[in-house]
Structures are given as C-alpha cells and as structure tokens.
Amino acid sequence: MTDPSSPASMQSVRAIERAIDVLQCFSLEHPAMTVAELGRKLGLSRPTLYRLLHTLERKGLVRSSGEPARFELGHGVAGIAHVWLARLDPARLAAPVLARLWHDTNETVALCLPQGKMRVCVLEHPGRQPLSYARGVGDVDSMAATASGRAMLAFLPPAEQEPALEDAGPERPALLRELEEVRRAGLAVSGGAIAGIRGVAAPVFDRTGRVVASVAITGPEVRLSGERLEALSAAARQAAAEVSAALGHAGGLPAEDAAP
Template identity: 30%
Template sequence: MSKPNEDYLLSSVKNALRILRSFSLEEPEKKVTELASSLGLSKSTVSRLLQTLASEGFVTKDPTTQKYRLGLTILHLNTIVTSHLEINREAQPILQQLVRDIQETAHIAVLDGMDVVYINRVECQRPVQALSHIGRRNPLHCTSSGKVLLSYQEYAKTESYIEQGLARFTPNTITDPDAFRNALKTIRQQGYAISIEELREGVASIAAPIRDYTGKVVYALSVIGPVHRMNPYNPSIIAKVKRAANEISEKLGYWKT
C-alpha cells in the first residue's frame, strides 16, 4: 500500500497538471480564486502549487493584475516535442530507404542528460532484439549513437560524463578514460562511430551525426544488427549511413559550406 505522504505527492502532481491544463486560448490568464473555483481546490492549495510551478518557469504572474499565465518552460518543452516531430517527419523516408539498402534496423537518437534516447525506429525484416526501442534510454559510452552525440559536446560535459565512471557491460566496453577520450577524438575526425558488442554481446551498430540548420549536432542516425550479419567496418555501410545522416541534416536546413 502507498504511504500517506506518497499519496499526497501524487495528488499534488495531478493537481499541478490540472492547473496547467486549465489555461486555454480563450482564458490564457487566471487568478488564484478562479482556478480554485473551477478545479474544486482550496485557494491555499492552488496558491502553493502555482508558486512551485512559477519557480520552475511553468507559469508566470502578472504583478499588476495578479493573474497567472503559462511560462516559457512550456514553450521550451513544446519546442522539443515539435523538433522531434520534425526530425521524424523529415527522416522517415530516408530511414526507410537506408533499411532497404542495408537490410538492418535504423534509429534516430537524441542526447538527454547523460543518456541516449531513441525517438524513431524503422525495423528491417529480421530485427535484432536489442535494447533500442523508441523511448529507451541507454548509456552513451557503449552505444554508437551515444558516442557520436557525446563526441560533439563541449569539453566540460564530456569530462563530466567520463568522471562519473564508464560502467562495463561486456568485455568490449571501453572503460579506460584515456582510451575513451581517444575514441571520441577519432569519431569527430572520421564523422561516425562504431560499437561492436559494447553494450550487448552479439550486437553491432554504426552511427553518424545529424546537424540542424546552425551546424550543431543534435541527433544521431544509427544502424544496428547482429554481428554475424552486419559488419560496421564495411566501407559501403559506412558510406550509406553517413550519406543518410547528411541527407537528413540537409532536410533540417544544414548546408555544408
């Protein structure tokens, strides 16, 4: 059974979400009393929740009217969602063609905190049962997508990740900090990353960076397959993955000068 304080926290989260959802195009601003009346909550509860939401930028208060409206954090989250929708829309036909060409499963991944998260997946006819479904979080240092994304980050973020420790998942996982730094340098130079049985035995992958219109690496395109079927060192596979990543980058507005 849930503890009383756990039930209270869950109730508070639900009520905070109800407050956020109560704003609309017709009613973009509301006072505490209006929210309390419409949601059936006490004014003290609504006021406390609004203060918490305001501290995180989810709502903002007009000092003159004393009304609340949605804050810029909502806009930031919306930008992330719409960006992912754009990348999936633009990348889908390119991923499908890549899967037809290589006959292995392809993904689009993004960096989220200290993890790589898969936001799109196009399966081949015989997909490997790997830990790469949409929404899945994997470590950065032992996946090709993760290594690509980390290799283009600022020095401080890269070092922060390395300093927290490079956990070993298989005998092939790179756990030595200097060896990993050298690997990231090589990835930046060659424009792609390879992972062979670093996260899971029997699985290989190759990834290349996807850039936005500013030239910043924001996503990674990867192809994954069983080691007995796919050789990520094959020059043809490398060329196809890099070309597909470049095509998606161009769809996002990137133009290499």
C-alpha cells in the first residue's frame, strides 16, 4: 500500500487539487478562458496548466476551441452534475439544518412544500417548552393561511399563485400587498389564524431560483414578539439560506423585477 505521506502521493494530491482549482475557475462571468488567463488567476506555469488541461480534456471535463485555444467546461461535468442534482431532496437536505435550528431556538420548526394551492408539512420538530404548538408531519393547509405557505406563495409564478388568490375572495387585495412585503423582506409572519400562535417562515429556492419549500418557526405570541421575534426571523432566514445552498441556489432572493 502506498504511503499517503510519501513525496509521490503528496505530488498526486497537489495535482488533483490543481485540477479542481482549474475547474472552479470557470463561472457564468468567465465561461471560457485562455491558458494565459488561467495562469494569471491560478499562479501556475504554462507547462503545468497544459498538462492539467490536456488530462481534463481527455476525461471530457473541459474542451478547447479557437486560436489561441480557449478552454471551457466539457460534457463530463454535466454527467457528474446530473448525478448530484438527481439526489437533491429538500426534506433530506434540510433535516440536519432543522435539527440544529430546533436545538438553538427550542421552538417548533418545520419544513413545508408547495402542493398546488396548499402547503404540506413534510418535516417537523415540536417545541420542547411546556407552552408550544405543532401541526404534525402531513398537515395540509391553504398557502394563504399560514406563514409557511405565504413564504412560498409570494415567490411562485403568477399562474401558480392564482388558485390561492382566487380563494382569498375579498381579502385578495390585502393578500397581494402582504405578498409584496414578503418578497421584499424574504420572510412571512403570521398571527391570529390560531389564537395566541405566531409563525415566521422563510422561502427555500433550488438551483434555478424556483421556490421549492419554506422553513418555519412556530410558537406562542407571548414568546414570538419583540427582539425574540427578530432573532427567530433571522434564524429562519439563515436556515432557509443553508437549505437553498445545499440545493444549489447561488444565494439571495429573486430580483425584484422578476417577482410576480
């Protein structure tokens, strides 16, 4: 067995690290780069870069074209990405994030998914305090009726919003104004639907920027108010951002001009 601390093994590890560095140089802003541009970015010599690029090209991870040659990511990257993307499941990826959120807040935390004009709870940790409230996994409610639903509803395309808006009846104008505020704040807050209970929820986005879930914190109004409400709101946003990142989302809320 090869000693991992031997010079040969260390050299192989450095070569792998450099190859990964090359692949990570490419971005939406810089989809294609010359050897000279890569060299300036990575601080590597031309001979080293050419060896790395030719190896990556043989494996289909980069391709070159033009004169001077410009390199870009190849079809092999798509194959690797497909395997990763196929395994992206919001509930599975959110589980450790929600467990930590529950531990840090001591309140009921949940992950909800959109289902037509309804929202369904797929993951929940009930609060550990004597006075708490939990709906339970599998609970289904109107998108417009809960913070967890409105956090998603605000970012859905207009056509997908419409069924929930129709159910709002005369409350539709007020609901539309609230959804605008949710888009600006990146957070929905509810209170009053169930006497004495308040919830805060933040949207979760996938790699395409589509809203696919929400992270919610629920508890009695006597605890979810003032500075504690602000702290829990920040915690919900942070947890939702972590789940979004795990799903491949680049970060941030959709642009205001792209919102419905």
